[in-house]
Amino acid sequence: xxxxxxxxxxxxxxGKVAVAGVGETEYYKRGQSPDAEFKLALxxxxxxxxxxxxxxxxxxxxASYSDDRSDPSRLAAALGCRELAFANMQWGGGGGGxxxxxxxxxxxxxxxxxxxxxxxxALAQGQFGRFGQGPRVNTISGSGAHTVPxxxxxxxxxxxxxxxxxxxxHGVEQEALRAIALACYQHAQSNPRAVMHGRPLDxxxxxxxxxxxxxxHLFDCCQENDGAAAMVLVSAERARDLPHKPCYVLSAIxxxxxxxxxxxxxxxxxxxxxxxSIAPRLYEMAGVTxxxxxVLQSYENFTGGVLMSMVEHGFVEPDGCNEFFTKDNLIAPDxxxxxxxxxxxxxxxxxxxxxxxxxxxxxxxxxxxxxxADVNVSMVTSGPMVTPVSxxxxxxxxxx
Amino acid sequence: MTTSYLAPGLAVPVPRRDGLxxxxxxxxxxxxxxxxxxxxxxxxxxxPEWICHRCHSFELSFLPVEPRGRIYSYERVxxxxxxxxxxxxxxxxxxxxxxxxxxxxxxxxxxxxxxxxVTIGAEVEGVFExxxxxxxxxxxxxxRLKTS
Numbered sequence: 145x146x147x148x149x150x151x152x153x154x155x156x157x158x159g160k161v162a163v164a165g166v167g168e169t170e171y172y173k174r175g176q177s178p179d180a181e182f183k184l185a186l187x188x189x190x191x192x193x194x195x196x197x198x199x200x201x202x203x204x205x206x207a208s209y210s211d212d213r214s215d216p217s218r219l220a221a222a223l224g225c226r227e228l229a230f231a232n233m234q235w236g237g238g239g240g241g242x243x244x245x246x247x248x249x250x251x252x253x254x255x256x257x258x259x260x261x262x263x264x265x266a267l268a269q270g271q272f273g274r275f276g277q278g279p280r281v282n283t284i285s286g287s288g289a290h291t292v293p294x295x296x297x298x299x300x301x302x303x304x305x306x307x308x309x310x311x312x313x314h315g316v317e318q319e320a321l322r323a324i325a326l327a328c329y330q331h332a333q334s335n336p337r338a339v340m341h342g343r344p345l346d347x348x349x350x351x352x353x354x355x356x357x358x359x360x361h362l363f364d365c366c367q368e369n370d371g372a373a374a375m376v377l378v379s380a381e382r383a384r385d386l387p388h389k390p391c392y393v394l395s396a397i398x399x400x401x402x403x404x405x406x407x408x409x410x411x412x413x414x415x416x417x418x419x420x421s422i423a424p425r426l427y428e429m430a431g432v433t434x435x436x437x438x439v440l441q442s443y444e445n446f447t448g449g450v451l452m453s454m455v456e457h458g459f460v461e462p463d464g465c466n467e468f469f470t471k472d473n474l475i476a477p478d479x480x481x482x483x484x485x486x487x488x489x490x491x492x493x494x495x496x497x498x499x500x501x502x503x504x505x506x507x508x509x510x511x512x513x514x515x516x517a518d519v520n521v522s523m524v525t526s527g528p529m530v531t532p533v534s535x536x537x538x539x540x541x542x543x544x
Numbered sequence: 545m546t547t548s549y550l551a552p553g554l555a556v557p558v559p560r561r562d563g564l565x566x567x568x569x570x571x572x573x574x575x576x577x578x579x580x581x582x583x584x585x586x587x588x589x590x591x592p593e594w595i596c597h598r599c600h601s602f603e604l605s606f607l608p609v610e611p612r613g614r615i616y617s618y619e620r621v622x623x624x625x626x627x628x629x630x631x632x633x634x635x636x637x638x639x640x641x642x643x644x645x646x647x648x649x650x651x652x653x654x655x656x657x658x659x660x661x662v663t664i665g666a667e668v669e670g671v672f673e674x675x676x677x678x679x680x681x682x683x684x685x686x687x688r689l690k691t692s
Binding site: 276277279281291304309357 | 555556559565569591618620626639649652653664682684
């Protein structure tokens with residue numbers, strides 16, 4: 145089914161909003177945060193405001209995703225915000241909202257609904273339950289009743305079946321997935337914030353690691369963590385008077401393709417990361433092509449999702465994965481497309497994808513611990529295989 | 545009670561309280577696969593919904609369908625994510641496509657050796673797995689390779 149034709153000649157976000165500051169808490173293995181989840185949110189937001197050089201009391205909007213528990217009204221009260229003008233939640237589970245929350249916040253600024261929007265995610269899996277475990281209930285109804293009794297209940301199990309089919313259709317080898325894991329872990333070794341800093345991964349360790357669910361070894365899977373991250377969005381004009389070199393939002397979009405939400409694994413285009421409809425719109429709004437992208441942060445719930453996301457964003461043909469996905473191609477500073485330069489969800493912290501957006505901004509600022517030279521276009525893809533998913537592209541002044 | 549593929553202790557399926565999928569679950573208990581079909585355009589859809597996604601008719605009913613199909617995808621699970629599966633060892637989940645019901649897909653387990661090679665496209669036939677003594681009595685539809 146053809147998607148509605150949209151033109152971004154008017155109404156585009158391109159270049160109208162900038163990321164003025166970013167903030168993160170210390171990142172912890174799940175259960176190890178000494179701080180309550182809401183306190184983590186506050187710490188990340190304060191850090192982001194300090195980074196932006198603005199008073200937290202001037203924040204007048206909040207945007208998050210995946211049913212974040214840190215309610216904007218409580219945040220605004222706790223921070224003494226002078227007013228709350230925008231309180232936004234992107235529907236959908238998983239990390240598919242981490243660039244869509246940015247899109248929503250940016251759209252609010254462009255529309256004049258708010259002036260200073262904080263995009264944030266706080267998640268303490270040690271305090272509220274692990275994502276990687278099945279439900280502990282006696283009975284289940286709805287779509288879960290058709291999968292859970294068959295032992296299909298964790299994210300790895302929900303997505304492996306799509307990846308198996310994609311690998312079957314396109315002859316993708318296990319080594320292509322392995323290259324993604326190796327790149328993430330290598331980048332974490334230069335990032336002192338990373339939970340996996342000091343824990344390098346080599347090919348034989350990957351190969352010998354246990355299966356979680358085929359085709360995912362242990363090292364194909366993200367971590368489960370405690371932490372929070374936040375970003376401050378302001379208008380492009382205002383950003384020019386703030387401390388950081390402006391990191392412009394060139395585009396940001398959330399969505400998914402035809403009937404991606406059909407239940408019990410009945411999405412017609414099944415072996416997909418769900419970006420096929422939004423990727424063309426993303427590039428059109430930004431006015432760039434995949435070849436213009438200098439560095440990519442691609443959400444790893446599992447390596448297979450990264451691979452499929454990169455295919456659907458046009459970085460590689462589906463039948464070319466075995467040649468493209470090598471460690472050398474994916475590592476900073478000289479790889480063909482440096483990937484997940486902070487270590488990402490797999491090796492830095494599973495900050496539900498917002499850490500990837502923070503790293504995408506750092507690459508524009510030139511402050512990554514695995515910095516790519518002369519970055520002008522920095523891209524983030526969020527939450528493959530859930531619905532909706534989202535993506536965004538950041539650019540320097542030179543891209544405007 | 546028939547043999548159970550997975551160790552007991554996982555959440556037991558119960559029909560939705562709004563009745564949308566009751567005919568499916570009661571059918572399985574009788575050894576019948578009932579799937580949702582639009583009375584106006586005559587096409588099957590799955591999972592069940594209150595409207596036909598093709599023609600927007602609200603006139604949907606459940607029709608018995610022969611439980612056979614072909615493997616669309618599969619996965620072999622090793623890591624237990626629930627205490628009930630701690631001693632299970634590996635198990636196979638298959639996504640089965642039903643060509644005679646507009647290619648709707650069903651999730652089940654593939655019976656037999658959990659470490660058997662699995663072929664996408666292989667033909668399978670349904671096996672009803674009855675759990676009359678469960679907290680909520682129910683039946684599951686499992687799959688085995690078609691015996692030619």
